[in-house]
Amino acid sequence: MIKRAARPWRRLTAAVLAGTAAINSPVPAGAAALSPRPDEWWFRTWSIQDKIWPTTRGAGVTIAVLDYGVNAKLPELSGAVVPGVDLIDQSTDGRVDLDSESPGHGTAMTVQMVGRGGGATGYVGIAPESKVLPIRVPVSTLDGDVLAKAITTAVDRGAKVINMSFGQTSSTFLPVHCSPQLAPAIGYALEHDAVLVASAGNDGNADNAPEQPASCPGVLAVGGVTKNLTPWKKTQRQNYVTLAAPGADTTLVDKHGVPHSGAGTSSASALTSAAVALIRAANPTMPARTVVQRLFATARPVGGPGWNDRTGFGWLDLAAAIDPRHHPVSASSPNPLYDAYAHWQGSATSAKPSGPTAKSAQRADKHDHSSRVLWISGGAGTTLLVLIVGAALITSRVRKSSVRTR
Secondary structure: OOOOOOOOOOOOOOOOOOOOOOOOOOOOOOHHHOOOOOOOOHHHHOOHHHHHOOOOOOOOOEEEEEEOOOOOOOHHHOOOEOOOEEOOOOOOOOOOOOOOOOOOHHHHHHHHHHOEOOOOOOOEOOOOOOEEEEEEOOHHHOOHHHHHHHHHHHHHOOOOEEEEOEEEEOOOOOOOOOOOOHHHHHHHHHHOOOEEEEEOOOOOOOOOOOEEOOOOOOOEEEEEEOOOOOEOOOOOOOOOOOEEEEOOOEEEEOOOOOEEEEOOHHHHHHHHHHHHHHHHHHOOOOOHHHHHHHHHHHOEOOOOOOOEOOOEOOEOOHHHHOOOOOOOOOOOOOOHHHHHHHHHHHHHHHOOOOOOOHHHHHHHHOOOEEEEEEEEEOHHHOEEEEEEEEEEEEOOOOOOOOEEEO
16 A cells, blocks of 8 residues: 655645636737737747647647546637546546646646637637547546556547646556556557656655656656746656656636646646647647657757756657658657557566466466566667566555645
């Protein structure tokens, strides 16, 4: 059993809704025509209106949002949220935000991704023509089984991007910091052409513990940067970090339609999820594997050349990643995310016996995972895959995890 942290699991800063007072800025002129607010600085940095929106606004792509639900009745989300799934008590279809830990984390992430202007805020997401599939999960007590079910449900409902803007301490899972129950679900998502995105964590200047699902092989783990494109001071420092996106100097809209200032890698994860949706919409035949490969190859290093443990391969360069014609990437370019998952599962497969006992061993392997892979990125895009074989079988269910949204 993993003990829950003594401190509150969800703080407003960690939930990217740090401010308690509303920002009373007027709705920008032209909001009905999808003009972003002045404080949505990533629109300018990513040249979204000039370079991205003339090509696509995300139509045809569904993003699954795993959280406490989304308030689909907000004017900012009119028509953007499709019926989802409630994995807590089946009392909703996910389109109600029942978050009691913050002012509405799932709604905030959704507005940032697919907001359509209107309301009191006029907030616009970067992929306003994408759809969000809300999957309600018990974030504060989320275990591996439920998270795995949420991931497979998202895939079965047609999501091509799965946003997981939360984290649970994964220090007890060794040598790879990932619940064994998640391996089949992650594999299912990858096999079905979905991209999984998670926030790296908000304790980089404190305990800096590894957190899943970001720490799981096969998941894009996103760190946060400021609007000056410097690492956010609290972003996690871990070897699983792959990319960086806006995570500070942000404004988010809560489930009541009230804007708040804040910071956190939840925002970085949400904006990356929406960026992936834009890439997939602009390149509908491009497989998820290639999308991820392009994200790494076109990223702009932050704070020096090569990979680092706060911003991964660097700042997500959306204009380059979305345009294979002007920014070609070799098919042999490194893809550490897929390589890590393949080696993780390959090590487990190689350990299975053949012959009469094979079936029983394979049944046991659904719950018993004795081998793991930890991937570590080096400079200049070089990737080292380190195979680690554990001495003990990990079979326990995560009953009470320390969970914090970013």
